[in-house]
Amino acid sequence: xxxxxxxxxxxxxxxxxxxxxxxxxxxxxxxxxxxxxxxxxxxxxxxxxxxxxxxxxxxxxxxxxxxxxxxxxxxxxxxxxxxxxxxxxxxxxxxxxxxxxxxxxxxxxxxxxxxxxxxxxxxxxxxxxxxxxxxxxxxxxxxxxxxxxxxxxxxxxxxxxxxxxxxxxxxxxxxxxxxxxxxxxxxxxxxxxxxxxxxxxxxxxxxxxxxxxxxxxxxxxxxxxxxxxxxxxxxxxxxxxxxxxxxxxxxxxxxxxxxxxxxxxxxxxxxxxxxxxxxxxxxxxxxxxxxxxxxxxxxxxxxxxxxxxxxxxxxxxxxxxxxxxxxxxxxxxxxxxxxxxxxxxxxxxxxxxxxxxxxxxxxxx
Amino acid sequence: xxxxxxxxxxxxxxxxxxxxxxxxxxxxxxxxxxxxxxxxxxxxxxxxxxxxxxxxxxxxxxxxxxxxxxxxxxxxxxxxxxxxxxxxxxxxxxxxxxxxxxxxxxxxxxxxxxxxxxxxxxxxxxxxxxxxxxx
Numbered sequence: 181x182x183x184x185x186x187x188x189x190x191x192x193x194x195x196x197x198x199x200x201x202x203x204x205x206x207x208x209x210x211x212x213x214x215x216x217x218x219x220x221x222x223x224x225x226x227x228x229x230x231x232x233x234x235x236x237x238x239x240x241x242x243x244x245x246x247x248x249x250x251x252x253x254x255x256x257x258x259x260x261x262x263x264x265x266x267x268x269x270x271x272x273x274x275x276x277x278x279x280x281x282x283x284x285x286x287x288x289x290x291x292x293x294x295x296x297x298x299x300x301x302x303x304x305x306x307x308x309x310x311x312x313x314x315x316x317x318x319x320x321x322x323x324x325x326x327x328x329x330x331x332x333x334x335x336x337x338x339x340x341x342x343x344x345x346x347x348x349x350x351x352x353x354x355x356x357x358x359x360x361x362x363x364x365x366x367x368x369x370x371x372x373x374x375x376x377x378x379x380x381x382x383x384x385x386x387x388x389x390x391x392x393x394x395x396x397x398x399x400x401x402x403x404x405x406x407x408x409x410x411x412x413x414x415x416x417x418x419x420x421x422x423x424x425x426x427x428x429x430x431x432x433x434x435x436x437x438x439x440x441x442x443x444x445x446x447x448x449x450x451x452x453x454x455x456x457x458x459x460x461x462x463x464x465x466x467x468x469x470x471x472x473x474x475x476x477x478x479x480x481x482x483x484x485x486x487x488x489x490x491x492x493x494x495x496x497x498x499x500x501x502x503x504x505x506x507x508x509x510x511x512x513x514x515x516x517x518x519x520x521x522x523x524x525x526x527x528x529x530x531x532x533x534x535x536x537x538x539x540x541x542x543x544x545x
Numbered sequence: 546x547x548x549x550x551x552x553x554x555x556x557x558x559x560x561x562x563x564x565x566x567x568x569x570x571x572x573x574x575x576x577x578x579x580x581x582x583x584x585x586x587x588x589x590x591x592x593x594x595x596x597x598x599x600x601x602x603x604x605x606x607x608x609x610x611x612x613x614x615x616x617x618x619x620x621x622x623x624x625x626x627x628x629x630x631x632x633x634x635x636x637x638x639x640x641x642x643x644x645x646x647x648x649x650x651x652x653x654x655x656x657x658x659x660x661x662x663x664x665x666x667x668x669x670x671x672x673x674x675x676x677x678x679x680x
Contacts, residue, residue, distance in 0.1 A: 200586075215641075216612045217587045410613055475590035475637065477610050497612055498589035505590075527608070527615075 188233035189328050189389040197406055205297035207234040209409050216410035220500040223375050223415060224543075227334030228407030229396055232381070233389065236300035236324035238307065239292040244316035249291050251310055253283055254434060254451065256444035260285045265355050265372055268442045270306060271451030275433040275458060278306050280424055282372060284357055292323070294381075296424045300324050310450060328389030332396060332404070333379030333415075335543075340400040341369070341380055354378075363395035374412070376419040376541055418499045420469050420508060420538025426480060426494045427467055427508055436463045436510065438538075465491065466516040469538035470524065472496075472505035476531055478524040479507075485523045485530065486515035493524060499540055506540050507533070551579040551674065554645055558661050559670035562619040565645065566661055573622055573653040573661065577609060579644050580674050585611040588640040591633045593651060598626045600653065602660065607650075609640060622660050624653035 185208040194201065199210035210231065212219055222228050240248055250257045255268030262285050270278040279299040284292050295303045300322065307320050332341055338351060344363040345351070352358045357370035368383040384392050397404060413423070422428050422437050434443055435458050445456050470493075472478050477496050484491040489512045496507035511522065518537050523530040557565040563581035567574045582588065590610040600606050600620040607618040629651050633639060640648040655661070665673060 211613070212586065215587050217638075414612060475610075476592065477590065477612075477615075479615070498610075500612070 186234075188231055189386040190231045190233065190393055193390060193393055194231065194406075199406070199408060202409070204409055205234055207297060209234060210406075212408040212410045213406045216408070216414060217500045219405055219407035219411035220414045222405035223334045223377055223407055223411060224501050225334070226403040226405075227332060227336040227340055227379070227400060228375075228405050228411065229393070229400070230331040230333065230407050230409075230412055231328075231393070232331050232412070233328040233386070234297035235329050236295040236297060236303070236322070237292055237327045237329075237383065238295060238300075238304060239290070239321040239323055240307075240318050241290045241321065242318040243289060244318045245289050245291055248307070248311055248314070248316045248318045249283060250447070251314060251316075251449055252307060253281075254444065254449055254455075255283070255442045256447065257283065257285070257291075258447070262287050263352070263356050263358060265357055265370055269434050269439065270303060271434065271449070271455065272430060273451055273454065275435070275451045275454035276430040277424070277428045277432055277434060277437070278430060279303050280422060280428055280439075284368070284370070294329070298425060326386050328384045328386045328392075330382045330384065330389070330393060330396065331373055331375075331379065332382065332400075333373045333375040334377045334404075336400070336403045337377070337379040340396065340404055341382075343399050344395060363392055363399075365392045365395075367392070374419065374421050375415040376539065377415075377543055413495075414497050414500055417495050417497050417506060417508065418501055418539065418541035420540060422467070422508070423495060433458055433463065435459055436465055437467045462513060464513055465510045466513050467494070467508060468511055468516050468535045469540060470507040470509060470522065470533040471536045471540070472507060472524065472531055472533040474531060475505055476526050477505055477507075478509075478526060478531065478533065483525045484509050484511055484533075485525065486511050486520070488512040488515045501541050504540070508538075511535070551583065551671075552645070553578065553580075553667040553671055555667050557645065557667065558621075558664035559667065559673075560619065560621045560664055561673060562617070564619060564621050566621045566664060567645075568658060568661060571654075571658070572627060573624060573655045573658075574649050575621060575651055575653065576644055576649040577616070577618070577640060578670070581609075581616060582641045582644045582648070585609060585614055585616050586641065587612040588637045591637050591640065591650065593629045593633070594626050596626055596629060600624060600626065618650065620653070621664055622653060622655045623657070624655040626651050627654045628652040
């Protein structure tokens, strides 16, 4: 199996750092370097650096790039100025989610999507299909293998990255990105991330990734910890952010997943009609956050018993910052209100939990 | 793959399901090994039996949960549970920090103390771990 796994440009760095490696979405990725909880806490208290180079980048270029992005993407593209980033969904005509992505606008004729590693091929095929059906003039370029992505997240991220940037250049604000240098490497510096903390996602050429990683680690000495996918998962779960393949898939709609604020239903995109109809009638099931009693973890796949029927846990963990057992899962819509009591079946035993608003965690300030 | 070195004290005996047992004053103290805690990492919850429960050798009697995984606990010996480590309710991380000390799980009154001798020695267990991790 391991012979088939792809490696990121930072693979050797992870090995040298003694990371525990694991297959993830076809890549051999670091799960943790010290411990998941220690890395999670480092991100909340100071900063962590993640190699997320497995993520894909697909560029749209051409006269109709903007129009194709509008058709593919659920969120509003028309109001997006250059150097802005938006989160949204790629949907099927029936509203099912092909992928959840961030869209970067470079110019009117150039945009790129950052997509989930497990969906790169599926997204590309879907984008080509939509493009070819509509006859739009737009190149689709898969830049995934040539692009490294480093995430520097946490309250100290700004100071660390600033120390490696020309002094007179301002950092981009939240949900914006700039092209420029970090540690003498030409990058796209984006003020985004899924940790729930301030921070950056830095797109760099694969061949310069190790150099950039080293310079960031050096600049962050004492306040920046390498962090793996384990901490990335506990951080995003505390924020209640969905992860494709867990909360989202082709048989799940954004409305079921509570992502209505990322749907611009007043304009045309693939899936809009089905989603507008579902918004009207209301979905039958909804994604909720669960705060569990006690410390047992409600894990993916465990049944959620409610008075209106049985749902299922999609992600569960012990939240290192909120120090509670937390889960995300689907329940019948009529049992999805905050405060609703449910029971999760944990190894044959029923554990009480309560539907709660997400995020579970909110940063101070 | 990894070149970690583990601590397997000579005064304990070991099971192939990664528990340790140590006889102290006629009781069999048990916990999970340094290898097991390292593989699980970040223990957040220990599900323990009731004091007074009768365990058969090989019986599942609880779980150790970490952030990423669940590990079954298997009784290495038959006997009655006479004490459980209640400190783990609030501080399950002790299983990671001191697997042979404050992170112990339960104490059994063994039906047959001699049965401990049939378990692996530290040296045998080390070979077992090495063979399994493909070193």
